[in-house]
Amino acid sequence: MFKKILIANRGEIAVRVIRACRELGIPSVAVFSEVDRAALHVRKADEAYLLGPAAASESYLNIDKIIAVARKSGADAIHPGYGFLSENPRFARACGEAGIKFIGPTAASMEMMGSKTRARQHMEKAGVPFVPGTSRGVESPEEALRVAQNIGYPVMLKAAAGGGGKGMRLVHTPQELPSALESARSEAHRAFASDEVYIEKAILNPRHIEMQVLADEYGNTVYLGERECSIQRRHQKVLEESPSPIVDPEMRRRMGEIAVRVAKAAGYTNAGTIEFLADQQKNFYFLEMNTRLQVEHPVTELTTGLDLVHLQIRIAAGEELPFRQQDVLIRGHAIECRIYAEDPDNHYFPSPGKISLLLLPSGPGIRRDSGMYEGWTVPIDYDPLLAKLIGYGTDREQATARLVRALNEYFVGGIKTNLSLFRRILNDPDFRAGRLDTGFLDRLLEKPQAQEDADGNAARIAAIAAGVFAVLDPETARKEPASANGGGGHGHSNWKRIGREEALK
Amino acid sequence: MTYEVTVEGKQFRLELNRIDGRWQCSLDGHEIRFDAVVPRRDVLSILIDGKAYEIKRERTATDLHLWVGPRRYDVQFRDPRSLRSRAASDDGKGPRKLVAPMPGKVIRVLIPENEEVEAGQGVLVVEAMKMQNEIKSPKKGVVRKLVAAPGANVNAGDVLAVVE
Numbered sequence: 241m242f243k244k245i246l247i248a249n250r251g252e253i254a255v256r257v258i259r260a261c262r263e264l265g266i267p268s269v270a271v272f273s274e275v276d277r278a279a280l281h282v283r284k285a286d287e288a289y290l291l292g293p294a295a296a297s298e299s300y301l302n303i304d305k306i307i308a309v310a311r312k313s314g315a316d317a318i319h320p321g322y323g324f325l326s327e328n329p330r331f332a333r334a335c336g337e338a339g340i341k342f343i344g345p346t347a348a349s350m351e352m353m354g355s356k357t358r359a360r361q362h363m364e365k366a367g368v369p370f371v372p373g374t375s376r377g378v379e380s381p382e383e384a385l386r387v388a389q390n391i392g393y394p395v396m397l398k399a400a401a402g403g404g405g406k407g408m409r410l411v412h413t414p415q416e417l418p419s420a421l422e423s424a425r426s427e428a429h430r431a432f433a434s435d436e437v438y439i440e441k442a443i444l445n446p447r448h449i450e451m452q453v454l455a456d457e458y459g460n461t462v463y464l465g466e467r468e469c470s471i472q473r474r475h476q477k478v479l480e481e482s483p484s485p486i487v488d489p490e491m492r493r494r495m496g497e498i499a500v501r502v503a504k505a506a507g508y509t510n511a512g513t514i515e516f517l518a519d520q521q522k523n524f525y526f527l528e529m530n531t532r533l534q535v536e537h538p539v540t541e542l543t544t545g546l547d548l549v550h551l552q553i554r555i556a557a558g559e560e561l562p563f564r565q566q567d568v569l570i571r572g573h574a575i576e577c578r579i580y581a582e583d584p585d586n587h588y589f590p591s592p593g594k595i596s597l598l599l600l601p602s603g604p605g606i607r608r609d610s611g612m613y614e615g616w617t618v619p620i621d622y623d624p625l626l627a628k629l630i631g632y633g634t635d636r637e638q639a640t641a642r643l644v645r646a647l648n649e650y651f652v653g654g655i656k657t658n659l660s661l662f663r664r665i666l667n668d669p670d671f672r673a674g675r676l677d678t679g680f681l682d683r684l685l686e687k688p689q690a691q692e693d694a695d696g697n698a699a700r701i702a703a704i705a706a707g708v709f710a711v712l713d714p715e716t717a718r719k720e721p722a723s724a725n726g727g728g729g730h731g732h733s734n735w736k737r738i739g740r741e742e743a744l745k
Numbered sequence: 746m747t748y749e750v751t752v753e754g755k756q757f758r759l760e761l762n763r764i765d766g767r768w769q770c771s772l773d774g775h776e777i778r779f780d781a782v783v784p785r786r787d788v789l790s791i792l793i794d795g796k797a798y799e800i801k802r803e804r805t806a807t808d809l810h811l812w813v814g815p816r817r818y819d820v821q822f823r824d825p826r827s828l829r830s831r832a833a834s835d836d837g838k839g840p841r842k843l844v845a846p847m848p849g850k851v852i853r854v855l856i857p858e859n860e861e862v863e864a865g866q867g868v869l870v871v872e873a874m875k876m877q878n879e880i881k882s883p884k885k886g887v888v889r890k891l892v893a894a895p896g897a898n899v900n901a902g903d904v905l906a907v908v909e
Contacts, residue, residue, distance in 0.1 A: 592847055592901075597787045597801060620847050620873070620901075648815060653803040654785065663815065695874050696755075698813040703750040703757040704770055704777065705789050705800040706809055706822045710748070711761065713783045715804060 242317040249321030251611035254281035260549035275619040294621040319340040326532040353529040357400040359366035366505035371525040373440035376638040381418040399428035400436040405475035445677040447516040448552030451499035463496030470676040479534035481575040485674025539574035573639040583656035592620040601646035714728035751821040845899040849873030
């Protein structure tokens with residue numbers, strides 16, 4: 241087993257991996273940038289080292305600095321988390337060359353799956369079902385028109401080198417195709433330094449369903465159930481659940497066996513996810529493979545009873561998978577909300593700042609994976625994911641009820657968050673019925689919001705509360721600390737408070 | 746103690762009294778008795794006829810919000826004894842500052858100085874994190890003191906303009 245593990249990440253996932261290390265009795269090493277000195281992951285680790293200024297290129301994306309810290313601290317393994325360097329083959333190789341074990345797949349399997357066209361080519365050989373389309377980038381508008389004619393409109397143009405919606409265009413008619421191809425190409429080039437664009441049949445109202453796989457370094461590969469991730473905004477997931485409302489045991493077995501085949505064809509080891517698009521008739525097609533642990537892994541952990549990060553570490557340390565496919569049982573239902581520091585009233589613009597008040601949910605069936613704390617200043621420099629709130633229950637209804645209840649208990653004051661969005665999603669009739677597809681959230685956001693408090697009662701309570709606060713808990717001038725030191729002191733004068741209370745007697 | 750409180754634009758006159766530890770108030774002429782405790786800073790528990798309300802307070806650079814359950818209320822509050830609130834004229838009628846929510850660059854001015862602006866109308870556009878953010882006026886009024894010009898780099902908390 242490893243002597244010491246360095247976590248090359250930050251925020252909630254770094255805290256999550258540090259927890260696993262602690263549970264396994266392995267010392268953990270955190271790395272941080274200048275703006276993350278007071279971050280939760282630094283507080284919780286056994287050792288922590290400064291990487292450099294806030295910019296990711298100078299810190300969390302800086303391979304040389306991270307390897308240097310690993311050497312200095314004596315870490316013999318690195319967990320990359322998700323994002324940052326987790327799917328960077330150069331980093332995986334650099335770890336190997338430094339004699340440090342990278343907790344994840346090999347650089348070769350990352351490279352195979354990193355290009356969407358190359359992944360398609362390999363998967364075709366493995367007999368994996370695809371969305372009909374090209375496995376190579378189209379060379380010319382003429383070729384694109386020919387392919388689209390064959391597949392049938394509508395078609396989707398996609399960038400081979402990356403995702404997140406960049407370089408993607410939905411094309412309904414041949415007339416639109418040439419200019420769509422040109423703009424997709426230039427956008428892809430700007431985003432990924434590659435203008436390779438390929439074509440797929442566009443599936444209408446698709447559901448995004450992904451399968452978790454786990455493989456040890458001896459060829460044992462299993463699937464651990466699917467996750468439905470159709471609730472997305474601009475191709476970013478917002479809410480995920482396991483199991484998927486439309487996947488029955490037979491469909492799960494078929495998808496799982498294909499996912500295992502994909503993983504084996506890629507020579508994959510450790511944790512990974514195979515993404516599928518499913519249509520409303522339950523046909524499914526391979527989309528791509530993510531060669532890392534995913535943000536939404538908790539819903540799989542809760543429904544299988546497995547700790548994926550423990551297993552990642554043990555697999556990397558050379559252990560065999562301690563169970564076989566027939567031992568994997570899916571029980572209950574889990575739903576996860578991604579809580580972001582975003583302003584829902586302003587196009588979900590990132591909303592950094594100091595968290596002045598944090599009231600946390602807990603109780604039955606509630607899991608919270610969080611990187612924030614009261615008094616912390618959310619930096620502007622990184623992805624604004626604050627925490628994940630997961631509700632778990634015996635069935636979807638109970639998981640939903642627990643999550644709605646927990647959202648009512650959750651309060652983040654001082655910054656804007658997307659918490660209010662989840663109440664809308666979870667109370668929506670289509671969500672309750674499991675009628676999901678990747679257009680769900682866009683449609684929901686267009687619906688007018690229900691008017692509450694029609695009789696103005698809550699407004700009157702607020703008016704009374706304003707006065708009572710002034711007496712019992714008056715605000716005094718509070719200075720923001722210059723650096724992110726966590727909570728500053730309050731200049732609260734007891735004399736003032738007593739004076740006000742006396743005046744009211 | 747009498748306060749003038751504005752909740753989401755609606756004005757209330759609040760008379761608050763505490764007798765023998767019991768609270769009572771008159772809100773726009775209606776008498777209400779209640780019990781109140783502050784379990785921790787910025788949180789208030791109020792009981793009215795057995796109904797329980799938990800109110801959270803949130804102060805940002807420009808606003809005061811009170812949350813009653815999951816709903817947020819924009820509150821302007823004048824405490825006659827507070828020097829600070831007198832100076833800041835927190836009744837919504839005084840000048841309001843437009844503040845940069847984060848470091849960025851001013852890329853466009855939508856309403857020039859001395860022109861009228863409606864509540865919620867964008868006054869200027871700040872670019873940050875590769876996204877454009879419209880900074881909106883919190884009230885109907887006239888733009889004065891447009892401090893920032895296109896091309897200016899701003900820090901979080903910097904005053905960009907004042908609407909009177």
